[in-house]
Amino acid sequence: xxxxxxxxxxxxxxxxxxxxxxxxxxxxxxxxxxxxxxxxxxxxxxxxxxxxxxxxxxxxxxxxxxxxxxxxxxxxxxxxxxxxxxxxxxxxxxxxxxxxxxxxxxxxxxxxxxxxxxxxxx
Amino acid sequence: xxxxxxxxxxxxxxxxxxxxxxxxxxxxxxxxxxxxxxxxxxxxxxxxxxxxxxxxxxxxxxxxxxxxxxxxxxxxxxxxxxxxxxxxxxxxxxxxxxxxxxxxxxxxxxxxxxxxxxxxxx
DNA sequence: TCGGCATATCGATCATCATCAATCTATCCA
DNA sequence: TGGATAGATTGATGATGATCGATATGCCGA
Numbered sequence: 001x002x003x004x005x006x007x008x009x010x011x012x013x014x015x016x017x018x019x020x021x022x023x024x025x026x027x028x029x030x031x032x033x034x035x036x037x038x039x040x041x042x043x044x045x046x047x048x049x050x051x052x053x054x055x056x057x058x059x060x061x062x063x064x065x066x067x068x069x070x071x072x073x074x075x076x077x078x079x080x081x082x083x084x085x086x087x088x089x090x091x092x093x094x095x096x097x098x099x100x101x102x103x104x105x106x107x108x109x110x111x112x113x114x115x116x117x118x119x120x121x122x
Numbered sequence: 123x124x125x126x127x128x129x130x131x132x133x134x135x136x137x138x139x140x141x142x143x144x145x146x147x148x149x150x151x152x153x154x155x156x157x158x159x160x161x162x163x164x165x166x167x168x169x170x171x172x173x174x175x176x177x178x179x180x181x182x183x184x185x186x187x188x189x190x191x192x193x194x195x196x197x198x199x200x201x202x203x204x205x206x207x208x209x210x211x212x213x214x215x216x217x218x219x220x221x222x223x224x225x226x227x228x229x230x231x232x233x234x235x236x237x238x239x240x241x242x243x244x
Numbered sequence: 245t246c247g248g249c250a251t252a253t254c255g256a257t258c259a260t261c262a263t264c265a266a267t268c269t270a271t272c273c274a
Numbered sequence: 275t276g277g278a279t280a281g282a283t284t285g286a287t288g289a290t291g292a293t294c295g296a297t298a299t300g301c302c303g304a
Contacts, residue, residue, distance in 0.1 A: 029195075030177035035170035045241075046168040047262080048157035055152035055244050067281060073151075080263055082282055101271050101280050116238035119167075122177050169292080189251060202293050204252055223250045223301050 030122070038118055044091035045115070049074055050084050054093065054112070057105050064097075064106040152244070160240055166213035167237070171196055172206050176215065176234075179227050186219075186228040 030038070044050060052074060057065050071081050085105055088094040093111045097104045152160070166172060174196060179187050193203050207227055210216040215233045219226045 029181045030174045035173045039170040039173055042164050043168040046165040048161040051157045052152045059151045112241045116241040119234045119238040
């Protein structure tokens with residue numbers, strides 16, 4: 001609100017869900033739909049155990065780890081770890097590959113960097 | 123877990139709460155305390171309305187905005203906006219300056235960039 | 245000093261989330 | 275084929291969070 005009686009110059013840019021992840025060129029401030037999608041990504045990062053999962057996977061030999069690698073260091077039950085991994089996969093941060101009995105998780109290349117860019121581009 | 127019967131090579135590095143935000147040089151994976159602190163920061167970003175608040179403040183004239191600038195575009199009640207702003211201030215992302223009756227909020231310089239760096243450095 | 249305005253805080257409510265125990269599915273091996 | 279193992283799914287529970295109405299605080303102008 002401008003206290004000299006003038007109009008505010010802010011422009012709210014709305015967008016459809018389909019284009020929620022690509023930024024319109026003329027955008028001034030984040031629209032509701034884009035904000036929703038980006039918040040979803042940060043929600044995936046807003047848990048200490050999920051941050052540790054990403055860190056352990058990144059530091060693991062070969063850049064991948066299976067669930068049994070991740071249960072012990074986090075001191076969580078296997079279903080809970082599996083649940084967190086699913087959230088990270090759904091967010092596009094982790095990749096899941098099943099080989100035989102084991103499921104191997106690895107970082108999606110560039111995903112963390114793209115997420116970081118979201119912040120600078122806010 | 124290494125399936126050839128050998129020991130795992132992962133090292134968990136713990137740290138006290140006091141040093142939760144500075145990364146020890148020899149660190150391999152995120153310890154529980156560091157993860158806690160970093161998750162707290164991402165929690166502040168994990169809400170679409172708070173992302174829009176940051177975006178509006180950043181795009182505002184002079185880089186600052188008061189609560190009455192922010193209530194209308196978000197279509198939220200004033201107490202709710204005030205609540206979100208407090209979370210962003212507590213997270214170190216926004217700065218609050220009271221001038222007369224109005225409270226002006228502005229981005230903490232470099233805060234978003236530092237948060238982005240947390241991701242690349244995971 | 246008083247009334248009005250901007251903002252903050254409080255208390256309650258409803259929704260979301262993290263976690264676990266139990267169970268299910270799929271794969272491997274004997 | 276049957277048992278064992280890795281991982282996913284389900285259902286329940288306790289905790290955390292977003293939102294609002296009501297109220298408190300603090301500042302300004304008459």
